[in-house]
Amino acid sequence: DSGVTQTPKHLITATGQRVTLRCSPRSGDLSVYWYQQSLDQGLQFLIQYYNGEERAKGNILERFSAQQFPDLHSELNLSSLELGDSALYFCASSSPPGGGASEQFFGPGTRLTVL
Amino acid sequence: AQTVTQSQPEMSVQEAETVTLSCTYDTSESNYYLFWYKQPPSRQMILVIRQEAYKQQNATENRFSVNFQKAAKSFSLKISDSQLGDTAMYFCAFAQNTGTASKLTFGTGTRLQVTL
Numbered sequence: 001d002s003g004v005t006q007t008p009k010h011l012i013t014a015t016g017q018r019v020t021l022r023c024s025p026r027s028g029d030l031s032v033y034w035y036q037q038s039l040d041q042g043l044q045f046l047i048q049y050y051n052g053e054e055r056a057k058g059n060i061l062e063r064f065s066a067q068q069f070p071d072l073h074s075e076l077n078l079s080s081l082e083l084g085d086s087a088l089y090f091c092a093s094s095s096p097p098g099g100g101a102s103e104q105f106f107g108p109g110t111r112l113t114v115l
Numbered sequence: 116a117q118t119v120t121q122s123q124p125e126m127s128v129q130e131a132e133t134v135t136l137s138c139t140y141d142t143s144e145s146n147y148y149l150f151w152y153k154q155p156p157s158r159q160m161i162l163v164i165r166q167e168a169y170k171q172q173n174a175t176e177n178r179f180s181v182n183f184q185k186a187a188k189s190f191s192l193k194i195s196d197s198q199l200g201d202t203a204m205y206f207c208a209f210a211q212n213t214g215t216a217s218k219l220t221f222g223t224g225t226r227l228q229v230t231l
Contacts, residue, residue: 106160
């Protein structure tokens with residue numbers, strides 16, 4: 001158990017819908033990262049937040065947005081869903097704001113299926 | 116932009132044997148970190164080993180060790196005394212040390228099967 005929690009574990013929805021994925025980082029971790037793992041794109045970085053502020057952005061679609069709240073939990077919002085958005089979405093957390101030496105602890109992921 | 120390449124989609128090794136997974140990367144940066152992550156069938160991402168680019172000494176963690184060749188931009192993972200529990204996808208990952216953000220760039224993975 002990494003200490004990072006993600007809800008829900010599984011999510012099945014229809015095209016065009018909107019969903020929210022939730023992540024609670026390890027106690028004391030200020031940085032939260034979101035990654036998408038799909039069959040065709042592999043593991044891709046989406047976005048990073050540190051203590052409520054956006055720090056880095058990757059290949060995140062405009063239909064996707066994220067935020068980190070004062071209690072440090074984070075939410076990833078996916079809207080106008082398409083079949084290709086079906087993937088495993090990981091949240092990871094680390095302590096300092098950056099520096100590659102900081103280990104990122106991954107949550108168990110949310111499996112999103114868009115029908 | 117950094118890229119990470121894992122040229123072995125699948126590998127198989129017998130229990131108790133040694134196996135080496137390959138990884139190459141491309142970057143113009145000098146200050147960075149490299150990682151190997153394991154993803155078993157449970158899908159959980161687990162850090163196996165980490166290497167700081169400024170350290171010449173290769174990292175080791177019990178049965179896991181790396182061969183880091185900075186000039187060649189190569190970072191292979193050696194698993195000794197392979198166990199059935201080592202069966203998993205293994206991802207090589209790169210993180211630039213910017214001081215403020217450290218997104219991971221992953222390779223496409225190597226599926227390792229440990230057999231009896």
